Structures are given as C-alpha cells and as structure tokens.
Amino acid sequence: GIYGYRRIAAFLRFILNTEVGDRLVWELMNEMSLKSRMVRKSYKKPTTTTDTPQKPNLMKNLDDLSGVLTTDITYIQLMNRDWVYLATVYDPEKRRVVSYGLSSEMTKEFATSVVVKALRANGKPKTIHSDMGSQYTSSLFEGTLQNAGIDHSYSRKGHPYDNARIES
Template sequence: MNTEVGDRLVWELMNEMSLKSRMVRKSYKKPMTTTDTPQKLNLMKNSDDLSGVLTTDITYIQLMNIDWVYLATLYDPEKRRVVSYGLSSEITKEFTTSVVVKALRANSKPKMTRSDMGSQYTSSLFEGTLQNAGIDHSYSRKGHPYDNARIESFHALIKHELIYHEEYRTIDDVRESIEWYVNWYNNERISSRIEWLQAS
C-alpha cells in the first residue's frame, strides 16, 4: 500500500534521524565527438540473444577543476558484469582499443562487440583489433543510444550510485574510486540482488 506524505513530514523524519539529502553538483558542458562515417552494420538488429556479446562505450567524469576524465567500459550484458575498463584524460582510438586488448589478454574473447558510431570505434585500429581476434563488430544506429542501452544503463548507474556523490581532484582519485565500484558491482552487488530476488 502506498502512503502519501507531505514535505514537512519528510523533513521532520530526516531531521530526527540526522539524514541529509545528497545534491548532484552542476556539470559543465561536456566535450562532444562526431563522425562522418556512413552507418555500418547493425548485426544485433531484432536479436535478443546476448550470449557471447560484449558492449562498449565511453562516459565522462568531471574533476573539481572542470577538466574531464573518460571512462571506457567493456560490459557483458548477459552476465551483467564489467569485463574490463580504462581511464584516460583524452579520448583516443588507442584508449578505447586498449580496453578490448585488456579483455583479450584476460582470455575474455566474445563472438561480437557492440559499440556506437563514435570515431574511436570506427577507427581502423579498433576495427582491425577486433578483426584480427576474429570478433564481429556490430554498430548501433546514429542517434539511437537505446540500441546500446545496456552499457548506457551501467554508466548511468555508476554515476548515480558513485560518481555524482564524489569530488575528484585527479585522475588517480577517479581510478581508485572506479576500481572499488567495479569490484563491488561484479562481486557483491549482483549477488545481493540475486539473494533478494530469491527471497522475494
């Protein structure tokens, strides 16, 4: 049963329990990347089979001095696990490719990798790395971020559960924070969720 309460009661209860709301600090306009590459193959169109598929994308993290740090993640949407990730102060094809190489070195070889049409992911370096490893590359459609919704959802989650509540001064601060979160997400958060579902 849902019960409606007023703002005053919420304030009184929070004050009684010494609780304070967390405010998300204002973010400055993030840098943008563009590509003129024509639309490439969308191999996952109308497919719900996620076995052997890893998705990848980049998200932006702002430091206190207004500089940006970039988080690139390779994510398993079927197992809901972060396979590998990387941090950089620049968005380059070498940076995004290194996240895939890291996964391959750890013997995590998917049948297919899904990305958007960003210039880093359409680069010859990134595509060549996948091709040499025998991995198919599927692209989401331009202007359709929901094609890559699972990695977008993970990045939204890590921002709301962690990043928006931290004050990062250096990339090393970000690295320490992300390392903790990924370890917790992969090893504890999902297990807790499964236990909760089983108990429901």
C-alpha cells in the same frame, strides 16, 4: 547585486522570518528591473564526430547474448572542470563489467586498449557492440577486431538506446 530571486526569497524566509514565495520575489524584482549579475556557467561536454556512414546493428534481433560484449566511453567532469574518460567493456549475459580504463584523453588507442584487456581476460566473443564514435570507427579499433575474428556491431547515430545495456 549578485543575489537572484531564489536566494533573496530564502534570505527573507529564514533570516527575516517572513512568509514569501520565490514567485512573488521574482515578480517584484521584474517590476523593479532588478537582476542578478551572476550568470550560470554553461556546461559544455566534449564531443567527437565521425563522418563514417551508418554500419550494421548486429545485436538488434539477438535473443541470445552469449558471446556478445558491449563497450562505451563515459565522460566525467572533475571539480576543477577538467574531463576524464571511463571506457568500459560490459558482458550483457553475465551483467558485469569485464574491463575498464580511465584516461585524461579520449583516443582510439585508449578505447582499443580496454577492449584488448577484455579479450585477454575473457576469451574471444562473437560480437562487440559499440556506438558510432570516432574511436570505435577508427582503423585501429576495426583492425584489432578483424585480426581477432570478431564482428563489430554499431548503434545507430543518435540512438543511445541501441547500446542501453552499457549506457545505463
């Protein structure tokens, strides 16, 4: 009752030493109206939304990446199905991560702390590029960059390739 067509086909091949394909087992199970009672658990990645209107992408036409840092948050699902978040700051000119942090909560304070750590360690860049996530459009993040005299560049909504250097 819990075996699906793939597992039944594997059983027939390896345990009973029978030559049978997955497709044939699937067709036979369909004819007999047999289905596995097991259902795949859905994969739900946490999301954040922002109502902030689109802001400028200052990196779009840059040839020289000196003085630019990019930042992003990566979602990591643990074995117990909990989530942790890895925030990184990347220097595209030197091609290395200059700062990172790991947290169980994805907050504006967390995103800001990783950038502040990068500024302390690497000096002040001209521009920091991020996506349009709520952490990066927050007043705390924006204020931190403004107080440091740093321009903030944004990826377009729904275009992760604008921030491909750190996404990869």
